Structures are given as C-alpha cells and as structure tokens.
Amino acid sequence: MNKLERRYRRRLACYPRAFRRENEEEILAVLLACAEDGQQRPGPAATADLLRGALRMRLRPPGSPPRTVRAAIGLMFAGAVAQVATLITIIVTADRVRAAVAHSYPGLAAAQHALNTSLTIDYFGAGAGIAVWLLLIRGLIRGRNRARIAVALNFGVTSLSLAIAISDGTPTWAPADLVAGIVFWLIALAVTVLLVTGASSRYYQPAPRPVTPWRGTFGTM
Amino acid sequence: MQEATYLILTSLAAGSQHGYGIIGDVSSISGGRVRLRAGTLYTALDRLKADGLIAVDREEIADGRLRRYYRLTPDGERRLADEAARLHANARAAMQRLRPGLADGIA
Numbered sequence: 001m002n003k004l005e006r007r008y009r010r011r012l013a014c015y016p017r018a019f020r021r022e023n024e025e026e027i028l029a030v031l032l033a034c035a036e037d038g039q040q041r042p043g044p045a046a047t048a049d050l051l052r053g054a055l056r057m058r059l060r061p062p063g064s065p066p067r068t069v070r071a072a073i074g075l076m077f078a079g080a081v082a083q084v085a086t087l088i089t090i091i092v093t094a095d096r097v098r099a100a101v102a103h104s105y106p107g108l109a110a111a112q113h114a115l116n117t118s119l120t121i122d123y124f125g126a127g128a129g130i131a132v133w134l135l136l137i138r139g140l141i142r143g144r145n146r147a148r149i150a151v152a153l154n155f156g157v158t159s160l161s162l163a164i165a166i167s168d169g170t171p172t173w174a175p176a177d178l179v180a181g182i183v184f185w186l187i188a189l190a191v192t193v194l195l196v197t198g199a200s201s202r203y204y205q206p207a208p209r210p211v212t213p214w215r216g217t218f219g220t221m
Numbered sequence: 222m223q224e225a226t227y228l229i230l231t232s233l234a235a236g237s238q239h240g241y242g243i244i245g246d247v248s249s250i251s252g253g254r255v256r257l258r259a260g261t262l263y264t265a266l267d268r269l270k271a272d273g274l275i276a277v278d279r280e281e282i283a284d285g286r287l288r289r290y291y292r293l294t295p296d297g298e299r300r301l302a303d304e305a306a307r308l309h310a311n312a313r314a315a316m317q318r319l320r321p322g323l324a325d326g327i328a
Contacts, residue, residue, distance in 0.1 A: 023263055029286035030240040030259045046258060053260030057267070064271045 003040050005032060011047055014054035062143045066199035069140070072151075072191045076137045079187040083133060086180045087126040094119050140195075145204040148195050155192040158185055222304050228255055229265055230274065230293065230301040237278035237292040240266070266291065274300055 008031050012024050031046070042050075061069060098115060105111045136154060139147025162185050166178075194200060225247075232238055232246035244257045269275040274297035278290040293301065 019267065023267070025287040026240060026289050027259050027263050029283075029288060030244070030262070032286075033241045034244070034259065046260075049258035049260035051260075053264040056264050060268075062271075064273070 004035060004042070007040075007042055008032070008050075011042060011050045012054075014051060016054075016057055019057050059141060061141050061203075063203075065203050068194045068197045068200045069203050072194035072200065073137065073140055075187055075191050075194070076133065076140065079184060079191070080130065080133050080137065082180070082184060082187065083126060083130045086184075087123070087130065089176075090119070090122050090126065143204065148200070148204050151188075151195055152192050155188045158188050222300075225255065225257060225261060226265055226269065227301070227304055227308075229257075229262070229269065230297055230304075233275060233291060233293045233297070234301060237290040239281075239288045239290050241288075243291070269297070273297075 005028065008028055009024075012020060012027060015024075031042070034046075059073075061073065065073075097119075098112070101111055101115050132154065136147055136151050139150065162181050165181070195204075228247045228250055229243055231250055232243050238246060240259070240262060244259075244262060247255055247257050266275065270277075273294055275291050276294050278292040280290070281288045
C-alpha cells in the first residue's frame with residue numbers, strides 16, 4: 001500500500017462503516033485512477049469532497065425515505081440551528097441585560113439575583129433542549145420509530161411549556177423570547193405533522209415481510 | 222433533479238459504466254463543465270441505488286482493484302426520460318421567446 005492510498009483510506013474512514021464495507025475498495029480505485037503520476041497526498045479539493053460526502057452519508061436516513069421524512073429532518077436541522085442561535089443570543093446579550101437592570105434598579109440586589117437565576121435557567125434549559133433535539137435527529141436519521149414517537153411527545157411538552165409561560169405572564173418573558181418560542185413551536189408542529197403522515201409511518205414502520213414457506217432439503221445430508 | 226444526478230443517469234443511458242468511466246463521460250457530456258469527484262459520485266450512486274433508479278450490473282477485477290459496473294433500471298430510464306422531456310420543453314419555450322426561428326433548432 002503506497003502513501004497516497006494510505007492517506008485516502010484515512011479520509012474514507014470518516015464514512016459510515018456499512019457504506020465503507022460496500023464501497024471503499026471501489027472508491028479507492030477511482031481516487032487512485034484520478035491521481036496524477038507521482039502524487040503522494042490527496043489534494044485539498046479531493047479531501048473536502050470526501051469529507052462532505054462522509055457528512056452527507058452520516059446525515060442521511062437509510063433506504064429510500066419519502067419526501068415527508070426528508071423535509072421533517074431538514075426542518076429539524078433548521079430548528080437545531082435556531083436553538084443554537086437563540087442560546088448564543090442569550091449568552092451574548094446577558095451582560096447588556098444585566099447592565100440595563102443595574103441601571104434601572106440601582107442598589108436592588110434582589111432584581112440582579114433574580115435575573116442571574118433566570119439567565120442560568122435559560123442557559124441550562126436551552127442547552128438541554130438542544131441536546132434532546134440532536135438526539136431526536138440522530139434517532140430519525142437511523143430510521144428509529146421510537147424517535148418519531150419521541151418527536152411527538154417533545155412537541156406536546158413544548159406546547160405545554162409555551163402555554164404555561166404565556167398564561168403565567170412571567171415577567172422575564174421578553175418579546176424576543178416569545179417570538180423565538182413561537183417560531184420553535186411552529187417548527188416542532190410542522191415536523192410532527194410531517195412525521196405522522198402515512199408515507200412517514202410506512203417508512204418507520206414497514207409492513208412485516210410475509211412468512212415464506214421453508215424450502216429446505218430435509219434428509220438430503 | 223440535480224444536474225449531477227441528471228448527468229450520471231444520462232451517462233448510464235447508453236449502457237453500463239464503472240465509476241471512473243462515469244466521471245469521464247459526465248465531463249464529456251457537459252463539455253468539461255461538470256467534473257465529478259469520487260465523494261460526490263458515490264454519494265449520488267448510493268442514493269440512486271436506494272431509490273431504485275440504478276443497479277449494479279456486474280463486478281470485475283482490473284489491475285487487482287474492484288471495478289463495479291452500474292446500469293439504469295426501468296424506473297431510472299423513465300425518470301431520465303421525464304426529466305429530459307421537461308428540460309427540453311423549458312429550453313424550447315425559452316428559445317421561442319428569444320428568437321422564434323431558433324426554436325426549430327431544438328425541436
């Protein structure tokens with residue numbers, strides 16, 4: 001095995017194992033056929049292309065998922081990005097919020113303390129939400145029906161917490177928080193609807209294969 | 222349908238091809254504009270196989286390395302024909318509006 005082949009194999013190791021078992025030797029043959037004489041290192045463009053391919057293969061549900069499932073997973077990724085953006089916004093603006101509260105209520109330690117507590121809850125809440133969301137994406141990509149049920153349950157919890165927060169009229173609710181909450185709730189609603197359609201159900205719960213009569217050869221040994 | 226997918230299916234329309242052959246063929250079909258790389262090609266082939274548009278035709282060992290040939294399935298032929306007809310109709314409409322006489326050239 002020459003240096004170039006070893007280096008290509010190292011990059012191909014980023015692909016899922018099942019894909020590699022099926023295609024590694026063949027892709028390697030193509031990569032080596034495309035290489036220039038005396039080339040010892042994969043070029044940056046070839047490396048980027050292999051890494052992009054590996055990422056795509058890892059984020060792709062198995063088999064031939066219907067459009068509803070593809071759309072639901074795409075929306076889940078959009079939701080994850082929105083949640084991360086919300087968390088970053090909370091972290092970045094925290095100092096400004098603290099300064100504004102300190103300016104409005106000088107000397108009121110209780111207000112500052114309540115604000116710090118609320119921000120800490122926000123950090124952990126948003127972090128936990130993102131972790132759960134990513135786990136759901138992982139389950140859906142692996143074709144797990146349980147993940148589909150968990151998405152529906154997660155939507156129920158999201159709806160309940162949003163309803164409680166709105167009816168509570170919690171003083172910490174800023175308009176931006178409310179908008180972010182509603183946008184996220186809409187994404188969760190759309191994902192849930194997409195995943196309960198007939199096509200998605202058939203994908204995650206394929207009909208059991210009919211039992212074929214055993215065609216063994218009794219007594220021929 | 223993405224252009225790379227369309228070109229891969231087109232390269233298999235005349236007969237089965239192996240991966241390296243598809244790369245060269247796609248480049249010549251597109252007049253050198255689309256140069257597929259191995260990562261892109263095999264991600265697309267995997268999707269097309271899963272969707273039942275292509276299938277493995279046969280395998281060979283050439284210079285000690287695996288060479289797998291792919292072919293269009295009847296579903297793949299149908300999809301490619303539909304897509305080609307759609308692109309043809311669009312191109313014709315555009316040419317007709319640009320210069321009516323030109324449309325006959327792609328009829």
